[in-house]
Amino acid sequence: MGTVNLYTIRQFFFGIVITAIAMTLFTYNWLEKYFEQKNRLNEATIEELEFIGHIPQPEYAIPKLPDLSPIETNKGPDHVLYPDQPSAEEQLKELEELSNQQNSQPVNDLSWDEIKAKADQKRGELSFENEEEALPASWEMEQNPEEAVVPKPKSPQDLSFEKQKDTDLSFDIINEVISKPQNFDPLNSERLVHIDLKGAPMKPSYLEELFAKIAEWGATGLIIEYEDSFPFSGDFEKIKSKQFSYSVDDIKRINTAASNNNLTVIPYISLFDDLDFLLKDQSFKKYREMSHFSEMISPLHEGSEIIAAQLAEQVAELHPNSKFIHIGAREPEMLGWSLLAKQWMHRHEKSPQELYLDYVARLVDQVKSRTHKNVIIWGNILMTVPQEALALSGVHKNVYIMMESYKDKNLDFDDLALPDFGRLFPGVFLAGSFKGTAHSSRSIPNIMEHVKNINEILNLAKTVSQKRVPVKGTVIMGNSRSHHSSSLSELLPVCIPSMISCLIGMKAGEISTLTTYNAAKAIGLRGGALPDMSWPRPLPPVGGEFPGSKAWLAVQNLENQLYDARRVLEGKNIKLYLTEYHTKETIADVMPIKDIKLAVTVQLTQIEKHKKAIEENLQDIYYYDTIAEFLEEHLEPVKRELSSLNSQVQDILNTDQR
Numbered sequence: 001m002g003t004v005n006l007y008t009i010r011q012f013f014f015g016i017v018i019t020a021i022a023m024t025l026f027t028y029n030w031l032e033k034y035f036e037q038k039n040r041l042n043e044a045t046i047e048e049l050e051f052i053g054h055i056p057q058p059e060y061a062i063p064k065l066p067d068l069s070p071i072e073t074n075k076g077p078d079h080v081l082y083p084d085q086p087s088a089e090e091q092l093k094e095l096e097e098l099s100n101q102q103n104s105q106p107v108n109d110l111s112w113d114e115i116k117a118k119a120d121q122k123r124g125e126l127s128f129e130n131e132e133e134a135l136p137a138s139w140e141m142e143q144n145p146e147e148a149v150v151p152k153p154k155s156p157q158d159l160s161f162e163k164q165k166d167t168d169l170s171f172d173i174i175n176e177v178i179s180k181p182q183n184f185d186p187l188n189s190e191r192l193v194h195i196d197l198k199g200a201p202m203k204p205s206y207l208e209e210l211f212a213k214i215a216e217w218g219a220t221g222l223i224i225e226y227e228d229s230f231p232f233s234g235d236f237e238k239i240k241s242k243q244f245s246y247s248v249d250d251i252k253r254i255n256t257a258a259s260n261n262n263l264t265v266i267p268y269i270s271l272f273d274d275l276d277f278l279l280k281d282q283s284f285k286k287y288r289e290m291s292h293f294s295e296m297i298s299p300l301h302e303g304s305e306i307i308a309a310q311l312a313e314q315v316a317e318l319h320p321n322s323k324f325i326h327i328g329a330r331e332p333e334m335l336g337w338s339l340l341a342k343q344w345m346h347r348h349e350k351s352p353q354e355l356y357l358d359y360v361a362r363l364v365d366q367v368k369s370r371t372h373k374n375v376i377i378w379g380n381i382l383m384t385v386p387q388e389a390l391a392l393s394g395v396h397k398n399v400y401i402m403m404e405s406y407k408d409k410n411l412d413f414d415d416l417a418l419p420d421f422g423r424l425f426p427g428v429f430l431a432g433s434f435k436g437t438a439h440s441s442r443s444i445p446n447i448m449e450h451v452k453n454i455n456e457i458l459n460l461a462k463t464v465s466q467k468r469v470p471v472k473g474t475v476i477m478g479n480s481r482s483h484h485s486s487s488l489s490e491l492l493p494v495c496i497p498s499m500i501s502c503l504i505g506m507k508a509g510e511i512s513t514l515t516t517y518n519a520a521k522a523i524g525l526r527g528g529a530l531p532d533m534s535w536p537r538p539l540p541p542v543g544g545e546f547p548g549s550k551a552w553l554a555v556q557n558l559e560n561q562l563y564d565a566r567r568v569l570e571g572k573n574i575k576l577y578l579t580e581y582h583t584k585e586t587i588a589d590v591m592p593i594k595d596i597k598l599a600v601t602v603q604l605t606q607i608e609k610h611k612k613a614i615e616e617n618l619q620d621i622y623y624y625d626t627i628a629e630f631l632e633e634h635l636e637p638v639k640r641e642l643s644s645l646n647s648q649v650q651d652i653l654n655t656d657q658r
Contacts, residue, residue: 183462183465183466184458184461184462184465184466184471184509185509186458186461186474186506186507186508186509187507187509189461189471189472189473189474190220190221190264190429190472190473190474190475191218191219191220191221191473191474191475191503191506191507192219192220192221192222192223192266192429192473192474192475192476193214193219193221193222193223193434193475193476193478193499193503194222194223194225194268194475194476194477194478194479195207195222195223195224195225195478195492196225196436196478196479196480196481196492197224197225197226197227197229197246197480198225198226198227198228198229198277198480198481198484199227199480199481199484199488200480200481200488200491200492200622200626201229201244201245201246201622201623201626202492202621202622203620203621203622203623204246204250204253204254204257205620206547206548206620206621207254207257208253208257209547210496210547210548211257211258211260211261211263212257212260212261213546213547214261214263214499214503215261215262215263217499217500217503217504217522218503218504218506218507219263219503220262220263220264220473221263221264221265221266221473222258222263222264222265222266223266223267223268223326223475223477224254224265224266224267224268225267225268225269226246226267226268226269226315227269227270227277227484228240228241228245228277229241229244229245229246230245230246230251230269230314230315231245231246231247231248231250231251231318232311232314233314234314235283235310236278236310236311236314238281238283239277239278239280239281239284241277243623243625244623244625248318251318251319252318255318255319255321259321264322264323265319265321265322266322266324266325266326266376267315267316267319267322267325267326268325268326268328269311269312269315269325269326269327269328270327270328270329270330271297271308271309271311271312271327271328271329271363271367272296272297272299272308272327272328272329272330272332272359272360272363273295273296273328273329273330273331273332273333274295274328274330274483274484275294275295275296275297275308276294276295276483276484276485277484278297278307278311279294279295279296279297280294284307286301287301287304287307289332289334289335289337289338289341290334290337290338293334295332295333295334296332296333296334296335298338298340298341299335299341299355299356299358299359300338300340300341300344300355300359301340304359305359305362305363305366306366308327308363308366308367309363309366309367309370309371310370312325312327312367312370312371313367313370313371316370316371316372316373322373323373323374324373324374324375324376324400325367325371325373325374325375325376326375326376326377326402327363327364327367327375327376327377328377328378329360329363329377329378329381330378330380330381331356331380331381331384332356335352335355335356336352336355341355351389353381353384353385353386353389354385354389354393356381356385357385357389357390357393357395358393360377360393360395360399361393361394361395361398364377364395364398364399365398368398374400375398375399375400376399376400376401376402376429377399377400377401377402378401378402378403378404379401379402379403379413379421379425379428380403380404380412380413382395382396382401382421383413383414383417383418383421387424390424396424396425397426399425400425400426400427400428400429400472401422401425401427401428401429402428402429402430402431402475403418403428403429403430403431404431404432404477405430405431405432405453405456405457406432406433406437406453406477407453407456408448408449408450408452408453408456409452409456411456411460415460415463415464418460418464418469419464419467419468419469422464422469422470422471423467423468423469423470425470426470427470427471427472428464428469428470428471428472429471429472429473429474429475430457430460430461430471430473430474430475431457431474431475431476431477432450432453432454432456432457432474432475432476432477432502433450433453433476433477433478433479434450434454434476434477434478434495434498434499434501434502435450435478435479435489435490435492435495435498435499436477436478436479436480436481436482436489436490436495437477437479437482441487441489442489442490442535443490443491443494443555443558443559443630443634444490444494444533444535444555444556444559445490445494445495445498445533446533446535447497447498447501447530447531447533448530448533450476450498450501450502451498451501451502451505451511451516451530452511454474454476454502454505454506454511455505455510455511457474458474458505458506458509458510458511461474462509474506476499476502476503476506478492478495478499480492487633488626488629488630488633491551491555491618491622491626491630492548492621493547493548493549493551493552493618493621494548494551494552494555496523496546496547496548496549496552497519497523497530497531497533497544497546497552500519500522500523500546501515501516501519501523501530504518504519504522505519516528516529516530517529522546523544523545523546524543524544524545524546524549525542525544536563537559537560537562537563538559538560538563538564539556539560541553541556541557541560542556548621550617551614551617551618551621554610554613554614554617554618555614557610557613558610558613558614558634558635559634561603561606561607561610562607562634562635562638564603564606565603565606565607565638565642566638568596568599568600568603568642569638569641569642569645571596571599573592573595573596574596574645576592577592577593577596578593578596578645578648578649578652590653593649593652593653594653596645596649597646597649597650597653600642600645600646600649601646603642604639604642604643604646607635607638607639607642608639610635611631611635611639614627614630614631614635615627615631618630
């Protein structure tokens, strides 16, 4: 044991000695370099001192090593350069070369006053004739406002398609626009609202009333989606909805209503995924990626991008004042499934993402050449594509991207990678939602879920704007259906309180107690808090004063009534006295059966009352097809159960009386 301890002690002291020697050598080398630089600085000429930014000091002052960054130029105090820092050896080498080229008097031979006078004289002789003209600083504008040269910077509007000579957006223009970090300005950025008319078309008279309020609540523009409710013509006339489609005059009326309220319109038509409204028709079946499914167009079928671009062309023709068109292009679920796609990827050694880029690049070129509008696509899938493939495709030069995330926590894309990714594009929009995304089968949205989602989007906009991402604005989406063939989501009038809450927060740039209070007042609530619209029901109904507020109240009352009806259908008496055995053998206790009969009759009467209220309050907003579908999805199933139970109870009572 003693031997082991002695060995450990020796090792410990040996380590201390080695460490002390290393520290001594390090300190000696550092002091040697320090005094070497100090001596060279004392022997340096004035030109050399100015080159490295060193100001001579009195003899009694301790010389300081030069601070090479930042270096001010003659462009004024507002303009600072940050060059790559050279190493100490490179600096000293440059000093020696300057010393050999010039026969200036060493600093040591001059007095302090002479050094200072010569430095001031030399500084005035410096010339920057070969430098590019820069924007003047504020102090230059005040001294010589007439002589100041102010080059006209490129504005985001200069990126519009109409002013381009070709279909590519120049990286020089893009970099000039976003060359400096910017703070996100919610007041001067776009605040867009998605109006989905594809699955639940609204009457133009209601839209005229709604658009005036949307502008008042803070929106600057609309994203309007039609799908098969659009008045297509020619070869596409057969894809129009058999239930309802707008006329050309209706579309013009909608555009006029938006224009009268200073709302820009961006038409939306999905041209890659969600093309059921086109591909479900047998004449366009050949363009499907998979012959048995109509969701996705084949990216490799000859002429597929031309067919899609022709759809966009007809939509653009009825929106002549729109500068943008949104063509969707989310990642299709069946991308690369077909045999043709697998062969193409194998032959060209490409991935499904590169197949996506190949089609989108061709599609965007076709759309821009036919519509003469800037193109917006969804950007989430592009974040998963290798940057080399994205650069080779050229897609980033020709499109604006819209990033979408509908969660109230944790974004649907990598927000940490967005700054580097977003700078590749001429513009980025960030989209949340006010309806139709989180729980699309419900009839009433949860307001706070959507408000929290928009707060996440606004925080992201502030963060990425400071990292030179050109954020053009924020968007709230409101799908009427999650898919062309899916059921209805919440009706738009029921979701207006959610829309108001989001828009007021977007205009302020944040969600706060003040924005919540202002939203409650805009909805028409007496208190300063947003209503609790969470589930499950029942909850006290809340009124309001906005276009469609009566429909909002009617749907709340209906949901409360449906809750009561389900309680009757699942009640204890039914489980005890109306089993299949009791019904088959006609065994019944008359008193509980009569109680069930009374409860069922009351519920049927109340449900019929609420049905009429829904029809009356929605008839000025929607066409009857939409109203009938809403009632069929939410009210009719419960009504049928009650009617069946009522018939069953009546049969038992009739049997008992016999």
